[in-house]
Amino acid sequence: MGDRLSLAADRRLRSLVERGDVEGVFFFHGDAERLRDEAARVLVDAAVDPATRDFNLDSYRASDVSPETLAASLAMPPVMAPRRVVALFGAERLTPTGCGVVERVLERTPPDLTLVVTATIPSGSRKAFYRKMKDGAIALEWTAPREAEIPGWLIERASEVHGIELGSRAAEALAAAVGSDLGLLEAELEKLASTGTGGAVTLERIAELVPNVRPVNRWAWLDSVAERDYMGALAELPVLLSAPDSNAVGLINAMADHHVLLGVAAEGGASLLERTLGEVGKPYLKFKVRTYVAQSRRWTGEEIERALRLLRRADARSKTTGGRDAAVLEELLLGLQVLRTDRDS
Secondary structure, rough: OOOOHHHHHHHHHHHHHOOOOEEEEEEEEOOOOHHHHHHHHHHHHHOOHHHHHHHHHEEOOOOOOOOOHHHHHHHHOOOOOOEEEEEEEEHHHHHHHHHHHHHHHHHOOOEEEEEEEEEOOOOOOOHHHHHHHHHOOOOEEEEOOOOOHHHHHHHHHHOOOOEEEEEEHHHHHHHHHOOOOHHHHHHHHHHHHHOOOOOEOHHHHHHHHHOOOOOOHHHHHHHHHOOOOOHHHHHHHHHHHOOOOHHHHHHHHHHHHHHHHHHHHHHHHHHHHHHHHHHHHHHHHHHHHHHHHHHOOOOOHHHHHHHHHHHHHHHHOOOOOOOHHHHHHHHHHHHHHHHHHHHHH
């Protein structure tokens, strides 16, 4: 059993803990290591008897534990408690013998044992151990969202885990300031939650509490383009490109994705857009459905097609201009402005 994104995994884990389904073998994997391992500790705390914790809980890092020690720990019965709990972090560092120890428990799990295993599966790995764990254990995946989806992840995480309301502009500013490291983003959410201000966390509050908030961020800039404020986007372009993670290729790809979603919104409104985002695996963009629908009213279907053709040409140019990102984007924005002028005339 697997859950693709970290918030879905959080929900599944919460449900398991609330029902008391904490026996057996659990496999927590994915590249959001901090959130994944914190979730493993939540399960451990729910499974172990607090009064006998010292006797019935062993926690290991796979890089430090020998197969013999691990096997002995897994074979030990609980002491004056309903179950014994073993936590194994970083299983990608297990030796082949260590993998065999875990696999044997997976094949025949004692009814009074909870085994929690975490791992970062190497990209492209076909190691049988990971397949067996996914198939035989209760497997949940903590995977980082794509960069474009981070503000939506922040909004959901803030609400569901920290009980705070994060506005969309505030989420975009936070994502731009901190980057894509979910551990650092989670630390900032914890800081915001600890202030206890109540109500929605605003852009102004983010600017007060979070260092390095940028005067221009890519999400607000993309909205300016979608709203057809090309001269405003052109004026902000030097500031946007001064950010270390900004480049023409990335911005053009983001603009293309945005315009495709505008086309969906123009064709079928909010309901089609929400369904499409779910089908293409972009659930974290659902927070912007109203924004996309409002922006789509500024476009005709033919104009979106023409804009996408301009974006395809700009994308090809951006890969052959030797780093002249500003020139490519300026030409693109001016071409889009001409498209708008043709409509207005």
